[in-house]
């Protein structure tokens with residue numbers, strides 16, 4: 136006699152027991168069939184695979200309910216098994232989707248939502264909460280005039296937050312107050328406030344960050360957090376002013392933007408390998424030029440290059456005009472903090488004899504000379520400079536140092552970067568590269584398919600906006616790096632002032648990665664699109680042309 140034959144009759148004899156079992160299965164089927172299947176489709180989480188897991192789990196659950204003799208044991212165990220796959224799916228999808236799309240049962244989220252509802256009930260439309268220098272800012276009462284400043288500050292910040300902007304620049308003058316926020320480097324404008332409302336809103340934000348709202352001239356820095364639908368976002372606020380205008384630079388989640396591991400900066404494996412040569416004691420000397428245009432990821436790259444060196448075995452000093460983040464194990468020195476100008480400060484750092492120096496925001500001849508002169512037996516110095524192109528970076532360095540032999544004798548390597556937007560993997564569209572591309576000299580034979588940006592998804596006969604990138608088709612940015620590593624012969628060409636010959640030689644010696652090649656590698660890997668790389672490469676050229684005029 137099988138267990139089934141022995142126990143099933145007892146099991147099904149009571150009328151309410153099977154009813155309970157059926158009820159649990161109906162609840163499960165509703166959840167999986169109407170919610171989870173669509174959710175998995177929306178986020179490309181392989182709905183067919185997950186549905187079969189769910190069905191498998193249900194089979195085991197049913198078996199448990201049928202075969203475990205005692206109903207009071209079999210029913211709870213069966214129910215737990217039934218919903219276990221659902222819970223596993225929940226955990227899995229939360230790790231795969233952006234933070235704002237995660238399902239959370241945390242008290243924090245619920246409390247925020249409850250408070251938001253309460254606020255709406257009272258006739259206000261407060262959607263953000265602020266956690267500032269003096270703790271959480273209370274929402275002013277309906278009759279309190281301060282509520283307007285609160286709501287106007289929200290107006291300035293909300294669209295930036297919803298669209299996951301990294302930076303917001305607010306400008307206030309006699310004409311009014313408006314913000315420009317940047318999503319993956321692309322600017323968008325906020326609503327305009329009247330000058331009077333702008334003064335109040337800017338004052339509110341400055342006070343929140345713990346800076347002095349009455350001081351409109353001095354450059355001030357502070358921090359606060361915004362609690363919104365997508366979670367909690369740390370904010371760095373820098374206030375500055377000039378005659379007639381006042382500006383706030385607001386950076387969202389700055390640490391995340393700046394602290395990037397070297398292998399996530401966008402450097403290609405062979406470029407990283409070449410840079411890692413300078414980790415060895417014998418090669419840890421000379422200057423490495425690191426450049427980009429403004430707002431193109433220079434600070435992040437400088438930090439990750441410096442931090443790729445062991446900060447416990449090496450004495451590392453970072454000299455900066457402005458401190459952005461504190462790196463563990465690195466001594467940060469801010470120019471002017473203990474007096475003196477850039478070259479004086481660099482001199483002090485050099486005297487301390489560190490193994491590695493980051494000399495950021497360098498733009499004067501005396502400092503460049505000092506760095507160059509410390510030579511090939513001095514420390515390894517990463518010199519960070521803004522420049523409009525690779526060529527511009529090299530000629531800027533040469534003209535700052537002045538003497539060509541001095542400029543290039545101790546120069547080890549040059550890296551120049553541009554940022555491209557990464558294509559959203561949730562909605563990108565694959566296509567076969569056409570022969571036209573081959574005619575343009577692209578090695579299309581290397582790849583099966585390329586991707587273009589989508590922004591939309593088809594979920595069960597319905598076209599919806601992609602929830603991950605909010606319809607833009609792109610998500611985040613990554614660097615495309617042009618690099619050159621100098622040998623004796625390449626140096627000779629540079630000292631002779633012939634960059635073109637130096638680059639041609641570097642190419643032959645495989646010491647050069649051109650921007651086009653680095654960009655193509657990102658396109659071929661499906662990280663970005665041809666359109667995006669074309670846009671970025673073109674904007675660099677346009678700047679160059681404009682400069683020549």
Ligand SMILES: [Zn+2]
Pocket residue numbers: 559560561562563590591601602603604605606607608609
């Ligand atoms: Zn998308």
